[in-house]
Amino acid sequence: MALFRITEPALEPVTVAEARAWLKLDHTSEDALIVELIRAARMEVENQTGRSLITQHWRMTFDRWPVRDLIHLPNGPVTAVLAVTVYGAGGVPVVLSPAEYTLDTLSDPARLMIERRPASGRRMNGVEIDYACGYGPTGVDVPDFIRRAIKMLVVHFYEFRGAVRPEDQPVSYPDGFLSLLRPLKRVRL
Numbered sequence: 001m002a003l004f005r006i007t008e009p010a011l012e013p014v015t016v017a018e019a020r021a022w023l024k025l026d027h028t029s030e031d032a033l034i035v036e037l038i039r040a041a042r043m044e045v046e047n048q049t050g051r052s053l054i055t056q057h058w059r060m061t062f063d064r065w066p067v068r069d070l071i072h073l074p075n076g077p078v079t080a081v082l083a084v085t086v087y088g089a090g091g092v093p094v095v096l097s098p099a100e101y102t103l104d105t106l107s108d109p110a111r112l113m114i115e116r117r118p119a120s121g122r123r124m125n126g127v128e129i130d131y132a133c134g135y136g137p138t139g140v141d142v143p144d145f146i147r148r149a150i151k152m153l154v155v156h157f158y159e160f161r162g163a164v165r166p167e168d169q170p171v172s173y174p175d176g177f178l179s180l181l182r183p184l185k186r187v188r189l
Helices: 016-023 031-049 144-159 177-184
Strands: 002-007 056-062 070-073 078-087 093-095 101-104 110-114 127-133
Touching: 016 031, 016 144, 031 144, 031 177, 056 070, 070 127, 078 101, 078 110, 110 127, 144 177
Parallel strands: none
Antiparallel strands: 002 056, 056 127, 070 110, 078 093, 078 127, 101 110
């Protein structure tokens, strides 16, 4: 199985003005840096939670159909399946009709049940599932506690910029950051 993002979020969940207010900056000379810090903080929150914050599209590929009837779709909250494609003999793509699968978005992670499973003619990556996920298209769609965690991390990154190389970040997290994200941690039973 392989998983990769097809489209990046169109914008970030926190604006530069909101981050500037948390940083208590009254100038715009470091806005380019703040944009980078917001993006890095959003990516860290997504990595910590396994969730996509702003609407984005992902693709999951399999060499062949999984043995289990249910396929778990990571990076929720999943909002829609965009396409289920199977590459048949000769590499010809066959796109399944939405009537041939069922999406369960109440589960976390979301589950997809495929009713009809045509055989894949490819040895590798013969099955593709494209799906949309995220809380919505704008920052106001993202829960406030997640946006607060991003702002906390932006301030932390800003304060420690230059002290630690960018590739070594994050070295630490601000107090309360992980506590804010704790409700999003998945518990296995």
